[in-house]
Amino acid sequence: MSTDRNLIQLITPAGERISHPEFDPWVKDIGDEQLCSLYEDLTVIRRIDVEATALQRQGELGLWPPLLGQEAAQVGSGRALREDDFVFASYRENGVAYCRGVDLTDITRVWRGTASSGWDPYTVNMATPQIIIGAQTLHATGYAMGIQNDGADSVAVTYFGDGATSEGDVNEAMVFAASFQAPVVFFCSNNHWAISEPVRLQSHIQIADRATGFGIPSLRVDGNDVLAVMAATRVALDRARHGGGPTFIEAVTYRMGPHTTADDPTRYRDANELEDWAAKDPIQRVKALLERKGLLTGQVQQHVHDKAEAVAREIRSGCIGMPDPEPMDIFKHVYSAPNSWLDRQQDHYARYLASFGDPAGATSEEGAR
Amino acid sequence: MTQLTFARAINSGLRKSLENDPKVILMGEDIGTLGGVFRVTDGLQKDFGTHRVVDTPLAESAIMGTAVGLAYRGYRPVVEIQFDGFIYPAFDQIVSQVAKLHYRTQGAVKMPITIRVPFGGGIGSPEHHSESPEAYFTHTSGLRVVSVSNPQDAYTVIQQAILSDDPVLYFEPKRRYHDKGEVDEGIDPRTALPMDTARVVAEGTDVTLVAYGPLVKTARDAATAAADEGISIEVIDLRSLAPVDYATVEASVRKTGRLVVTHEAGQSGGLGAEVAASITERCFSHLEAAPVRITGFDIPYPYSKLEMHHLPGLDRILDGVDRALGRPNSLSGLEG
Numbered sequence: 001m002s003t004d005r006n007l008i009q010l011i012t013p014a015g016e017r018i019s020h021p022e023f024d025p026w027v028k029d030i031g032d033e034q035l036c037s038l039y040e041d042l043t044v045i046r047r048i049d050v051e052a053t054a055l056q057r058q059g060e061l062g063l064w065p066p067l068l069g070q071e072a073a074q075v076g077s078g079r080a081l082r083e084d085d086f087v088f089a090s091y092r093e094n095g096v097a098y099c100r101g102v103d104l105t106d107i108t109r110v111w112r113g114t115a116s117s118g119w120d121p122y123t124v125n126m127a128t129p130q131i132i133i134g135a136q137t138l139h140a141t142g143y144a145m146g147i148q149n150d151g152a153d154s155v156a157v158t159y160f161g162d163g164a165t166s167e168g169d170v171n172e173a174m175v176f177a178a179s180f181q182a183p184v185v186f187f188c189s190n191n192h193w194a195i196s197e198p199v200r201l202q203s204h205i206q207i208a209d210r211a212t213g214f215g216i217p218s219l220r221v222d223g224n225d226v227l228a229v230m231a232a233t234r235v236a237l238d239r240a241r242h243g244g245g246p247t248f249i250e251a252v253t254y255r256m257g258p259h260t261t262a263d264d265p266t267r268y269r270d271a272n273e274l275e276d277w278a279a280k281d282p283i284q285r286v287k288a289l290l291e292r293k294g295l296l297t298g299q300v301q302q303h304v305h306d307k308a309e310a311v312a313r314e315i316r317s318g319c320i321g322m323p324d325p326e327p328m329d330i331f332k333h334v335y336s337a338p339n340s341w342l343d344r345q346q347d348h349y350a351r352y353l354a355s356f357g358d359p360a361g362a363t364s365e366e367g368a369r
Numbered sequence: 370m371t372q373l374t375f376a377r378a379i380n381s382g383l384r385k386s387l388e389n390d391p392k393v394i395l396m397g398e399d400i401g402t403l404g405g406v407f408r409v410t411d412g413l414q415k416d417f418g419t420h421r422v423v424d425t426p427l428a429e430s431a432i433m434g435t436a437v438g439l440a441y442r443g444y445r446p447v448v449e450i451q452f453d454g455f456i457y458p459a460f461d462q463i464v465s466q467v468a469k470l471h472y473r474t475q476g477a478v479k480m481p482i483t484i485r486v487p488f489g490g491g492i493g494s495p496e497h498h499s500e501s502p503e504a505y506f507t508h509t510s511g512l513r514v515v516s517v518s519n520p521q522d523a524y525t526v527i528q529q530a531i532l533s534d535d536p537v538l539y540f541e542p543k544r545r546y547h548d549k550g551e552v553d554e555g556i557d558p559r560t561a562l563p564m565d566t567a568r569v570v571a572e573g574t575d576v577t578l579v580a581y582g583p584l585v586k587t588a589r590d591a592a593t594a595a596a597d598e599g600i601s602i603e604v605i606d607l608r609s610l611a612p613v614d615y616a617t618v619e620a621s622v623r624k625t626g627r628l629v630v631t632h633e634a635g636q637s638g639g640l641g642a643e644v645a646a647s648i649t650e651r652c653f654s655h656l657e658a659a660p661v662r663i664t665g666f667d668i669p670y671p672y673s674k675l676e677m678h679h680l681p682g683l684d685r686i687l688d689g690v691d692r693a694l695g696r697p698n699s700l701s702g703l704e705g
Binding site: 138147168 | 394420425426428430431433434435436437438439440441442443444446458461462465466469471472473474475476477478479510511513533534535565611612613614615616
């Protein structure tokens with residue numbers, strides 16, 4: 001059995017800043033102003049999540065995977081990254097996407113069903129959400145091997161959940177990352193639930209300890225502590241940048257909401273558990289810390305509130321104002337060069353649509369290669 | 370012109386690609402120090418280094434998944450799957466990622482990955498070493514699938530596959546690895562016959578015989594044997610399995626009026642079904658007989674003492690040709 005490692009924690013749930021000789025130096029640049037900025041990020045991301053959930057309930061999105069409760073894990077890590085680092089994430093890392101500067105409308109695109117994914121990965125150095133559980137960890141590892149070949153000092157960072165650590169791809173990714181000492185950070189958001197399956201079903205030992213068998217150093221961090229997550233991520237990034245190879249981070253957090261808007265967690269989990277975790281809320285503790293430090297002025301509160309509301313309005317209007325795709329768009333980008341099979345089907349379908357006098361059919365030839 | 374074995378021709382094409390583009394990187398099990406279990410990559414690691422010719426841990430999904438990551442980074446990975454029957458652990462990465470990423474990202478991310486797969490039987494191997502899994506991949510949109518039948522094509526098409534911005538499955542007929550042929554190594558893959566075109570390798574007038582990979586040689590031998598009986602077979606080497614160059618097949622069938630398709634893979638849901646259906650749709654009125662499929666059976670690949678019963682040979686193909694021509698054949702009297 002594994003040792004029950006203490007969580008790395010820098011801010012207690014009550015909002016007390018506790019010292020940690022090993023990790024304090026990694027966040028010594030986070031002063032009052034930066035702390036307020038992290039508080040803003042956390043609040044804005046929660047507001048995005050609330051708005052997107054509402055949009056789903058109103059029929060504007062087909063589905064949404066809420067990140068409620070996981071804001072600190074996403075902001076703490078997302079804000080630790082350098083612009084030239086590259087992120088390979090799952091579908092729940094919409095907070096990381098916000099940190100990377102992804103356009104808010106683009107975040108909703110895939111959930112509204114107007115595209116298979118929302119943005120050009122190269123504009124923000126973040127791949128679009130991966131739905132196959134754990135598949136992206138291999139992409140990150142390969143990307144990191146490329147960084148290594150290029151002699152660059154950027155890092156590939158991959159996000160996944162506790163359930164994903166049971167997938168073969170995640171285990172194979174750790175084998176490759178260790179063998180090639182690739183500059184990749186494995187960031188596991190252990191939110192305790194893979195839809196209805198509790199983390200104890202996935203692993204007999206602590207998730208962080210799984211990395212040990214691969215020869216990958218791991219950190220177990222309070223995932224609801226934005227500062228601790230940032231410190232741990234910076235440690236891992238620094239190691240990767242300087243040739244030290246991969247690191248595995250287990251951010252211990254909790255999925256306060258359903259798996260997706262299509263899920264009903266009351267069928268499988270205890271309300272008491274939810275209450276326990278509500279007391280460890282990632283935003284409340286930063287708010288309490290700011291209060292202790294006398295930083296939570298009316299002006300700061302107003303600013304954060306206004307920003308969150310503005311972002312919510314932006315995501316709503318962007319989502320609702322998004323034009324529907326054209327029927328013939330389904331044929332685009334399957335291949336990067338003409339393909340005789342598909343070109344024929346496309347041509348026949350355009351003729352079919354045109355046979356109704358449908359303008360989509362008539363204009364489709366423009367889109368055709 | 371140089372005399373090269375099939376395996377050596379692929380090796381030479383890989384070497385050219387490594388020389389021409391620093392972003393080309395070879396990955397696979399035993400491809401480095403050993404030079405591959407079939408020696409196809411012999412000497413390449415020595416000449417290009419361990420960072421260009423990478424011996425990987427034994428995990429096919431990881432080989433494919435890290436190739437995806439390298440492609441994201443701007444590389445052109447050439448992945449070797451050691452044997453046909455070992456590709457299935459990588460199936461999810463191929464079908465869910467390699468094939469779909471260009472579509473998923475609306476063209477932003479290209480997947481110029483070449484997946485080399487030694488395939489087919491006839492070498493007396495145990496289970497999982499003689500399979501023909503091509504139809505799984507021809508059924509998957511976003512992939513291009515090719516199979517070569519001779520050293521010259523092996524040399525040229527491997528380079529074309531690597532140059533392609535789309536992912537390409539490159540099926541190598543392993544029982545032909547030691548066959549020799551003339552190879553023009555000066556040929557420019559960019560101006561050579563494109564890899565998505567079929568080629569008429571023997572002209573004929575009575576029946577069109579479509580083959581690819583290992584069976585092209587068998588088909589040509591069948592055409593030679595049939596000529597002795599006064600039957601003129603036109604043999605088409607498909608070369609590209611997805612997409613199939615139907616224009617070339619159709620032109621031939623319009624001339625001969627009869628179609629026989631042969632492959633080692635099992636019959637149901639295979640390439641033969643696809644070719645027969647498409648040609649029937651395209652030129653039904655030119656057909657004088659139902660298309661005939663001479664294929665492997667719908668069985669797991671059998672133990673090697675009996676594999677020659679499973680693999681279409683010259684005589685079975687000629688029996689199929691007789692059926693297409695309405696001549697006496699093994700099924701005479703059964704057809705209605």
